[in-house]
Amino acid sequence: MRDPDGLIARAGVRGDPNRDQHFLVDDRVLDRLPTYLDETDADTSHLLEIGGGTGALTDRLLAVGDEVTVVERDRELAAFLREEFAEEIDAGELTVIEGDALEIDLPDFTASVSNLPYGVSSEIAFRLFPERQPLVLMFQQEFAERMVADPGTSEYGRLSVSSQHYADVELVESIPKEAFSPPPAVRSAVVRAVPRDPDYAVENEAFFLRFVKALFTQRRKTIRNAIRNTAHISGLAEPEAVVDAADEDVLGKRAGAMAPAEFAALAQLARDVGEPGDE
């Protein structure tokens, strides 16, 4: 395996925190990341890495995947990756895409392992989730905790519901700052996300996510009042019809106590009777 410090030295760069560049330099962490795919039934024929940096993780992914695609926005780093991994590129094992992971067309990957750029980690995760492939992603610790939080905890919120709607999410490891160069301001955590077919139906995902977002803006209010107070966000023309049709049990709860399946059932009802308008 290539030595992470050697890669940084050859690239002649210093990670720039203003550009979300914190390179992993701890070999043990780097070695472990791809192994988190082992317990999923991930197909490793085409691995995607978002934010290649100097290629320390890319190198590990090449050892387990038949084919790897790495996306890197920084021009200098993308050029370095092409030079450093010229042999693997020639052999058809690696593709380097210079571009913004939020804008490019994603390839048809079978799993992703990525140390995400923190500034846009949420946006990238929610680009990857709908692809419904196993993911092993590094986030800031606090963000990861909110993703995996259970109903009834203070961390549970819109992020938890939307993540858990797409996948069974699990925080598999916390990573100290010293594992990176330069060290980020806060700890990091690795989340494994295994796609799930929800045991409930969501006919319109965009409305479901918007409705959940709306109700969590009033997390201290009962669902009854939250439905009424957030019609301008959810787009419901007839919030009162939803209140009339919903179960008393649900109306008396607060958003923080509602499981994803309960939100889904309520969203379905809201679509049926609440006239959500354009979706």
Ligand SMILES: C[S@@+](CC[C@H](N)C(=O)[O-])C[C@H]1O[C@@H](n2cnc3c(N)ncnc32)[C@H](O)[C@@H]1O
């Ligand atoms: C946290 S570093 C991880 C680097 C490397 N994978 C590692 O673990 O050492 C994130 C990388 O993402 C790149 N990056 C930042 N924003 C990006 C974006 N919008 N699209 C693609 N890459 C981005 C940065 O230049 C940086 O190299």
